[in-house]
Amino acid sequence: MNSLKDKVAFITGAASKRGMGRAIALRLAGEGADIVVVDKFSAPQSHFPGDEGWGGLNAVVAEVKSLGKEALAIVADTNNSKEVETAVAKALERFGRIDILVHCAAIRGPVTIPIIDLAEEDWRKVLDINLTGSFLISKAIAKTMVTKGKGGKIVLVASLGGVKGMPGSAGYCASKFGVIGLVKTLALELASYKINVNAISPGTVITNLRDSFHIEKGQAESITIDEAIKRDYQKLTEGIPLGRVGTTEEIADLALFLVSDQSKYITGEAINITGGVS
């Protein structure tokens, strides 16, 4: 209930209503952590049914406060090293420490474009945001943890695409394999500082990540977004042994385990949470 009392958690990709970042922020706050929520967009534009009027980072801050914890919203692009440094400085100025990093911010990129047709700029965009962004934020926060000398917990969200090939999504796949390589290296480098570094590799989870894919598909097939989502998840569910897609709450449960004392002997691990796929 209060396993994270007195801890400060820095969570990226937290502005979207249906995202993992928000769910994790609420879960950790529910366990007693104060929260820094970060996103490139203060309030993400969303054309999705149900997202209208969602207040983004400020709404999450209000939710955390209603749980009795402190929260700070920071708009920052994790792919921009200056914005990352400024964000970390603001977090330290407010809370004096960062005990936990959970990095969720990422983009999906092309889903149906084979490598031989993939434009260099589309490749670079996914790699920059997903992989370089992971490097920049992990480096900045790890530095503060090393200086503070009280250990720490870092969790990066990778993907099933970080352990298996994904036809049509070369950039995303390569970026997520890279995130796992980053985790395994960071874990070795930071072990002597008692900083645990692990990855979560989700399968199919209902979030906003694939919104643009659903919107495009809806347009291309002249069906509503709702129908596009339904068909997409139905198709994906067929291949999932546990018979359903995952939820952000389940991701948050695993994130909590990995940032708590319960997992202190686990580091450099990438845990698949996929309903049995792979």
Added chain:
Amino acid sequence: MNSLKGKVALITGVAAKRGMGHGVALRLVGEGANVVVVDKYAVPRTLFPGDEGWGGLNAVVAEVESLGSKGLAVVADISNSQEVDAGVAKAIEKFGRIDILVHCAAIRGPMTTPLVKLSEREWKTVLDVNLNGAFFISTAVAKNMVTRGEGGKIVLISSLAGNRGVPGSGAYCVSKWGVIGLVKTLALELATYKINVNALNPGTFGTHLRDENYVQLAQAEGITLNEFRERYDKQMTTKVPLGRMGTPEDIANLVLFLVSDQSSYITGQAVDICGGWGLIHG
């Protein structure tokens, strides 16, 4: 605190004082579960100073009861399918159900015998206990879970040796690869019944598993058991990035996560728990 209230857990390999099974049993009981504790030996042989007078399975049951839960001790050799079936039947007779299986029982076997020198008998012994045993107990419990139709949680203890090669420990290594194959197949087969099946891959842990090996290796070198253990454990510890060996409590914490509602979307996985050691070797 009471996340496993009303649940019944069957745990194997529980008689040793310093073992993972003992740690797991206490952790699950602490969360409200009733337990069936199984071992080949009611009271294990004492090889190590500090273990004298340990009451084995009955001592664990006494601890379980002092924590307010119910415990049943069952002596059974998991490499014997009839003893496994009889043991599961006793568990069902006492508690009516098994919600959770945590299978820790295993042997280490030779650690310094290359495969080209390994006898068929040594190979078979390790495979029988570690792999056939895992198959017998998992399927016996799974059958009951499938019949009852209320889902379930199965956790098998594999090893880092289950996802890389370990020179000198060929039989152990192969048996643990097999355990992971069993987990991945069972997970797919049992998913439709909402039974989650996962494995843990421990690195180097301070349990009783290598007691016999230590005794033999110390004798071979003509040094005392304590000298050998101190030196060996220190060597192993310096290789671990997080700077220490693992404890049964570390295992128990991960097991609890994997048998709880918190991990319903995780199945067919083998999670390394090794303080980062697995990142370096193999």
